[in-house]
Amino acid sequence: MNTPQERPFVDVRNLRITFTGGKKPVEAVNGVDLKVKRGEVVALIGESGSGKSVTLRSLLRLHPAARTRIEGEMRVGDQDVLQLSTRELADYRGKVASMIFQEPLLALDPVYSVGAQIVESIRRHEKVSAAEAQQRALQLFERVRIPSPERRLQAYPHEMSGGMRQRAMIALALANRPQLLLADEPTTALDATVQIQILLLLRELQRELGLSVIFVTHDIGAAVEVADRIAVMYAGRIVEEGPAATLLRAPRHPYTLALLKSRADGALAKGTRLETISGSPPDLTALPQGCAFAARCKMAQPACEASRPDVTWLEAGHSVRCLRVADTLVPSPV
Known part of the structure; x- marks a missing residue:
């Protein structure tokens, strides 16, 4: 056994x-x-x-x-x-368990910035402040090698290239470890x-x-x-x-x-x-x-x-x- x-x-x-x-x-x-x-x-x-x-x-x-x-x-x-x-x-x-979807442009919400969506996900599962969640989101963007991560956190999905959106999707999937x-x-x-x-x-x-x-x-x-x-x-x-x-x-x-x-x-x-x-x-x-x-x-x-x-x-x-x-x-x- x-x-x-x-x-x-x-x-x-x-x-x-x-x-x-x-x-x-x-x-x-x-x-x-x-x-x-x-x-x-x-x-x-x-x-x-x-x-x-x-x-x-x-x-x-x-x-x-x-x-x-x-x-x-x-x-x-x-x-x-x-x-x-x-x-x-x-x-x-x-x-x-978390998922990286095939088409991030459809999986990500178009009316919120990508950073806001990651912050929301972190705060849904953990009792942390908005500032702490924002810092975690920035670290995730750095980990998946998104250039100019501070600026990209404020970007909406349609403002990113396909490769950058997929990296953001990976960051979102990893947000809650x-x-x-x-x-x-x-x-x-x-x-x-x-x-x-x-x-x-x-x-x-x-x-x-x-x-x-x-x-x-x-x-x-x-x-x-x-x-x-x-x-x-x-x-x-x-x-x-x-x-x-x-x-x-x-x-x-x-x-x-x-x-x-x-x-x-x-x-x-x-x-x-x-x-x-x-x-x-x-x-x-x-x-x-x-x-x-x-x-x-x-x-x-x-x-x-x-x-x-x-x-x-x-x-x-x-x-x-x-x-x-x-x-x-x-x-x-x-």
């Missing part, structure tokens, strides 16, 4: 999330198990619609309760996330140079503060840069999970391999044609009986369409859901 010291800081078991507001229920997440240790960075990767952001947002209970059915277990530290009351949830958000940082594709809307700067900043802050981080991205290259472990999601399930170096060197699920082959920096550098994944992800209102990737998989056999594969453990920390796992010993394309 695990001792309390050995328990993962984030422990998600058999998570199922169904949106019920439309004509048919949408099974957005279908039996996800995810564990994150203290001080560990785990990346969730996959195409749009694979369930990455839905899983991430569920850890803050951000989905509308009236139109969402959540089943399973979610624990963060000693908190049972699904059992938190409205008041407990308000204390949990920001103090225990959370233990878990949730990053929802934080570099998608940024140019390549700024993306690298933000990724390096996140990794530096994570190590400095000892944060547990769940990082959502569709870019496996970005995941490798920041993550200790990678979980590959497809149609609401984790189909492969393991150490970042292992998945880059020896992917064992056909979908993971296809994602690697579709990377421009991996394929074009060798003078080969950039590969694509044919077809489209399945309809989440009518998931297939078997493997959800079978219709797009070059290795699929009739058995793949008949039943969903169980988890196969290849070695410590590396698991895959694939009936053809014995036949996937192929060299990595990168």
